[in-house]
Amino acid sequence: MPGTNLTREEARQRATLLTVDSYEIDLDLTGAQEGGTYRSVTTVRFDVAEGGGESFIDLVAPTVHEVTLNGDALDAAEVFQDSRIALPGLLPGRNVLRVVADCAYTNTGEGLHRFVDPVDDQAYLYTQFEVPDARRVFASFEQPDLKATFRFTVKAPEGWTVVSNSPTPEPKDNVWEFEPTPRISSYITALIVGPYHSVHSVYEKDGQSVPLGIYCRPSLAEHLDADAIFEVTRQGFDWFQEKFDYRYPFKKYDQLFVPEFNAGAMENAGAVTIRDQYVFRSKVTDAAYEVRAATILHELAHMWFGDLVTMEWWNDLWLNESFATYAEAACQADAPGSKWPHSWTTFANQMKTWAYRQDQLPSTHPIMADISDLDDVLVNFDGITYAKGASVLKQLVAYVGEEAFFKGVQAYFKRHAFGNTRLSDLLGALEETSGRDLKTWSKAWLETAGINVLRPEIETDANGVITSFAIRQEAPALPAGAKGEPTLRPHRIAIGAYDLDGDGKLVRGDRVELDVDGELTAVPQLVGKPRPAVLLLNDDDLSYAKVRLDEQSLAAVTEHLGDFTESLPRALCWASAWDMTRDAELATRDYLSLVLSGIGKESDIGVVQSLHRQVKLAIDQYAAPTAREALLTRWTEATLAHLRAAEAGSDHQLAWARAFAATARTPEQLDLLDALLDGTQTIEGLAVDTELRWAFVQRLAAVGRFGGSEIAAEYERDKTAAGERHAATARAARPTEAAKAEAWESVVESDKLPNAVQEAVIAGFVQTDQRELLASYTERYFDALKDVWESRSHEMAQQIAVGLYPAVQVSQDTLDRTDAWLASPEPNAALRRLVSESRSGVERALKAQAADAAAAE
16 A cells, blocks of 8 residues: 555755654553454654644554544544545644544454463564554554654453553553653554563662563463573663663563564663563573573664664664664673573574574665665565674674774763764764774675675795785675675784694684775784694684685684584684585585584584584485485484484483474484484483473474374374464464365464464465475465455565465476566565565575586586
C-alpha cells in the first residue's frame, strides 16, 4: 500500500512542519484472552510551524471510529486511507488530535502480538514496534526524529500484569495508569501484558537505585536462572556507566522473555523484550550462555545508543546497532568478573564471519546505508549494519585510541541526550577528543561498500632471516549488481609472529602494530629477524579485512592450527580457512581434512560449534556432488568418534551429540539415535533431555524412520510451545510427497500459522538430502512469491522469501530461473534484494563445487 511505505522525503517534510509534545494512549485489552480486536484511543499534542499546512499521522487498524482535530470531528472514512489519517488545515501553534480505533492483535511478531500458552491456555501479549509498527497499536507519527512523551493507560483482565517503559503502577479496577515517559521515539515504546511470572531486584551504586525485573511465562519459571541474568545485567550497568560517564537514563530496567519473538531482543526503553528460547529448558553449552549474555548487554547498551540518543533517520541505523554490538563484546572482554573474557574470539568467529558473508553479496552497501523508505530499512538489519559496523568501530578505537574514543562518546551523550543525531555529530565529538581528522576515514570506511584483502609478501635469505616484508592490500571488484567502487582503506593492524615451543604449541614471540594504507605497505620492523613458523596479519583482529597466509605460514597452520595457545589467533585462522573455502580457494575436502586435524584440540566451544555448522554447510553445498556422500560419511563417523571420546557431561560431548544427530545416515547410526531415545543404549554423561530428544526425533523423521505417530508421541511428552514448534519441524522434515505438500500448503497457501510455527515448518521442509523430492517446488516458489509478498506482513513474507528459496538446488537451472524472475517487472526493491542474495549463495556454491571437483583430479 502506498501509504504504508513512508519515504525519507516525507519524513523530512513532516519533521520540518511538526514538533510532537505528548501522546496519551488508552487501550482496552480486557478481551485479549479471546483475541480479535481491541479499543485504542490516542490523544496526541503537537506544534505546527508557522504557516501551517497539511500532514498525516500513521495508523494500521481494521476500523477507525473517530478522528477529532482541535475539537472538530473529521469524517473518519474520508481521512483514513492506506494506513494514514490525513490532517488537513493544521494551524500554527498547538494542535490536539484524538483518534478512536479498533486495532487488531497479531500472530506475526509485529505490533501487539498475542500468544496462547498450551500449558495453561492463557494469552500472553507483547509489542514489537521497530521499525514502523507502533502504528498497529496507536496513531503515531512513525519516524524516529519526532520524539515525544508517552503516557499509557491499559485496562487488562483481572490477575494480569502490565509492564511498560515507565515504572509499573498499582492497578485500580484492573486499570494500569503509567506515568509519562521521557522524550523517546515511538518505536521503543512497549507494552507487555499477561499473567507473567516475575523476579525482582535492584541495581544500587553510589546512591543510584534502579529497580530490576525479569519476566517470563509461568510455564518457563522453573527454568529461569534469574540470578545469572541479574549478574550479567549488573556487570553491564557498572561498565557502561563508567565508560559512557552518563547514568542509566530511565527509571527502571525490566527484561521480559516473551514467546514467538522474531529477533533476538528489542531495546524498548526500560522494558527490553527477549526471545524466550533464552530461558534454557535443557542443557546447553557455555557458548549459548555467552550468546545470551551478549544479547543482554547489547540491549542494555541500546539504552544509551539508540534510546537516549537516536538516529534522525534510518540511514544511521548503524549508530544504534553497530555501537551496541561493539559495546556488548567490549564489555564482556573487559568487565571485572566477566565469565567470557574471550568474547573477541567469539566476535571474530561469528560476527565477523557474518559480516564478511554479507559484504560479498550483490546487496552489499556502505555501513551508513542509503535508506530512501521503510522498505529499504526493513531488509537492512543485516551483517553490515551490525557486524561490519561493529568491526569498523573496533578499528576506529584502535585508530584514535580507546581513551579518546570513550571521551568522545561521553561528550556525544551529554550533548545530544534525548535528541536525534547524524553521523557528523558523532564524528565531530570524536575529532574533538582525538585530534584526528575523521572525514577521510569516514568516507573510506562508513560511506563505501566492499571488503579488502590483506596478503603478506615475505622474502628470506638462506639462513631464514627476513630480508623483505610488505603487506599488499587488494580491493576486489564488488559483486555484480552492487553499487559503488572498490576502495583501498587505511587499516590499523597488528602482525603476530608465532613459533612452536618445546611442547609443540604455537606461541607469539613478537607483535608489531602499524598503519596499512594504499596498495603496498612496508613492514621494516620485522626485517632482519628470523622467520617464525607463522606470520599472522591482523592479529588481535583490530581491523576488518580478509586475511591470507603466506605459503609457509599456511603449511604450519594446516599442521598445527589446534596448537595455538590462545583462542583468538586460532579463531582468525579458522575464519580465514572458511573464507577460502567459500571463495573456492580451498577445496571442501581439504577444509574437512583441516577441521578434522585440528578440531580435537579446539577448547573454545563456540568455535567448535561454528566449525560443526560450517563443515555441514560446506559438504552440503560446496562439495562436488559426486563426493558429497563420501565426505558426509567421513564427517559423521568422526562426529561419533568424538562423541564417544568426549569427557562425560562436557559441553564438547553435547555439541558432538548434536553434530552426530545432524548427519547420522547409516542403519547403525540411526539405530543408535533410536536406542538413545528409548534408553536401551546410553553414553556416559550424555543427558538425552528434552531438546536433545527433539534433535534425534527430527533426524529420524527426516530419514523416514519416524512418522506421524512417533512425532505425536514425542509431542505428548513435551506439550509446550517449544514442543509444538519441534513437532512441526519434524512433520515437515518427513521424506514423503504428502508431508512436503502439507507443509507447503500450511505456509504458502494459508496464512493461519503464527510466526514461530511458520519458521519451524520451513526449517523442516528444507532438507539438504531431499533435493530430488524438493525439486518440483522451485517453480512453485517463483509462481507464489509475488502474491505472498503482497498479502503477508513483512516478517512473515521475508521468512518465506528467504527460507523457501531453492538454495539446495545448486544448478545453473536455479540461477536461470531466478534471473528470469528478477528480470520480470514484478519484484519491488526489498523483495528483489532478498532473492538476489539467495541467488548469490547458489552461484557461490557452484564455483566451490567446481573447485572441489578439480582438487580431486
